[in-house]
Amino acid sequence: MYQQRKNHFEARAKVLKALAHPSRLYIVEELEKGERCVCDFADEIGADISTISKHLSVLKQAGLVIDDKRGNQVFYQLRVPCILNFFGCVESVLEEQAKEHNALLGR
Amino acid sequence: MYQQRKNHFEARAKVLKALAHPSRLYIVEELEKGERCVCDFADEIGADISTISKHLSVLKQAGLVIDDKRGNQVFYQLRVPCILNFFGCVESVLEEQAKEHNALLGR
C-alpha cells in the first residue's frame, strides 16, 4: 500500500517541504494579497536578495508560484489559490499545543 | 511585518516540516483510519523499525499525533482531525503540475 503509492507520497512531500520554511511561509502569505517582485521581500525579511531569490525558486519548483518578468523586475504570484485555507489546520495544531502547554502549567 | 511575526512563521514551518516526508505522510493517512502501533508501519513502509519510531517521534514533537502505551506496544493516533482536508490543496498543486506537464508535451 505504501510502495504502490510511493511516488504520490513523494510528490506531496515535495510540496510540503517547499512550504516548510518561515521565510517562504511569509512570502506565500504576502502573495495572497497580490503579486510582488523579489525586491519587495528582501527588506521585510532581512535576508540577502540572493537568498530570497532562492526561496522563490524553491516555491516555483514546487509549482506553488509563477513568475513574470516585466522590465528588469520579476513578479511572482501564487499559482494555486487555496493556500490560505490550507493553513487553518496548521493553526489548529498550534492551538492544541498552546492548550496543552497551558494545561501543564496548571492554568 | 515579518520580524514581528517571525515566531509564528517558525511555528507553522515546524508543523509543515514534520509532514514533509513521504513515510510520514503515509503514516498520517493511515492514522486517519484509526490508531496503529509502530510495528504496523514497519512492514508496509519497508524501513527499519527504529526509523519508523523516529518518524513517529517527529510527528509527536510537532503536535500531530499522541501516543498511548498499552502492554508492550505503543499506539499512535492523530491529535488533530483536519489533516485530510489539509491535503486537498496539495493535491490541487500536483494537478496543476500535471496539467502543465501535459501541455508542454502538447497533449
Place this chain on the structure above:
DNA sequence: AAACTATTTGGCTAAATTGCCAAATAGCCA
C-alpha cells in the same frame, strides 16, 4: 557602449535530516 538596477547562479561552509545498526529500555510470560 557604459553605467545602473534587478535578479539569478555558483561556490562555499555550517547546520539539519535521513536511515541504518547496535544498544538500552519496558512490559509480558514461562
Place this chain on the structure above:
DNA sequence: TGGCTATTTGGCAATTTAGCCAAATAGTTT
C-alpha cells in the same frame, strides 16, 4: 529470574538545506 517482544535512543555516515558573498545575466537609461 531469564527469555521474549515492542519500542526508543545513541551514534554514525551520507545527503540535503540554508544563507552569505561574488560573479554572471538581463533589461534600462544616458
